[in-house]
Amino acid sequence: KAGVTQTPRYLIKTRGQQVTLSCSPISGHRSVSWYQQTPGQGLQFLFEYFSETQRNKGNFPGRFSGRQFSNSRSEMNVSTLELGDSALYLCASSVTGGGPYEQYFGPGTRLTVT
Amino acid sequence: GESVGLHLPTLSVQEGDNSIINCAYSNSASDYFIWYKQESGKGPQFIIDIRSNMDKRQGQRVTVLLNKTVKHLSLQIAATQPGDSAVYFCAESYYGGSQGNLIFGKGTKLSVKP
Numbered sequence: 608k609a610g611v612t613q614t615p616r617y618l619i620k621t622r623g624q625q626v627t628l629s630c631s632p633i634s635g636h637r638s639v640s641w642y643q644q645t646p647g648q649g650l651q652f653l654f655e656y657f658s659e660t661q662r663n664k665g666n667f668p669g670r671f672s673g674r675q676f677s678n679s680r681s682e683m684n685v686s687t688l689e690l691g692d693s694a695l696y697l698c699a700s701s702v703t704g705g706g707p708y709e710q711y712f713g714p715g716t717r718l719t720v721t
Numbered sequence: 722g723e724s725v726g727l728h729l730p731t732l733s734v735q736e737g738d739n740s741i742i743n744c745a746y747s748n749s750a751s752d753y754f755i756w757y758k759q760e761s762g763k764g765p766q767f768i769i770d771i772r773s774n775m776d777k778r779q780g781q782r783v784t785v786l787l788n789k790t791v792k793h794l795s796l797q798i799a800a801t802q803p804g805d806s807a808v809y810f811c812a813e814s815y816y817g818g819s820q821g822n823l824i825f826g827k828g829t830k831l832s833v834k835p
Contacts, residue, residue, distance in 0.1 A: 649826075649828060650765070651825075652823060709767045711767065
């Protein structure tokens with residue numbers, strides 16, 4: 608079974624631009640979560656989608672948004688990029704069955720904002 | 722790659738020794754805990770999990786101990802190998818609420834000397 612894939616793997620953007628990152632979950636997984644990883648703040652939860660609906664959202668500004676498609680693929684968008692948005696963006700997928708479950712992470716998209 | 726934080730606590734062990742990585746979690750209501758391993762340039766990889774109704778769980782060469790009284794989690798790795806060198810994160814979740822939100826610790830860097 609193929610793992611979680613994220614595209615692109617690396618991205619360089621200029622402050623003020625917007626960016627869209629993509630995540631394809633493991634086949635059969637319906638939940639996709641997004642995390643931001645930085646040296647200073649570590650791994651922080653952005654949001655989670657399940658069946659095309661955002662189920663939970665972390666403490667990030669409204670410039671960070673996401674969506675999920677009917678095939679469970681997910682995208683996240685960051686508008687008006689700031690230098691502090693430079694980070695590794697990770698997505699994780701899981702099978703949601705009403706109890707604790709493990710999340711499988713993709714390799715991440717390394718975003719650099721200049 | 723620099724996918725993990727700078728100035729992380731570091732544990733240095735000799736190959737073949739046992740390693741113990743500790744983690745203090747934040748929410749007394751958390752009921753699901755996971756250990757992840759992250760190698761440079763990769764996303765976190767699931768190692769082992771434990772529910773709050775357990776205090777110990779064993780996997781292959783790994784054991785997780787949970788002490789809810791002091792909100793402490795530990796990961797024991799038996800016969801540590803060079804391939805175990807990575808950053809290890811504990812994560813907690815309250816699955817009675819949203820299931821997609823993992824709260825990660827800051828991480829510990831494990832360095833295995835051959």
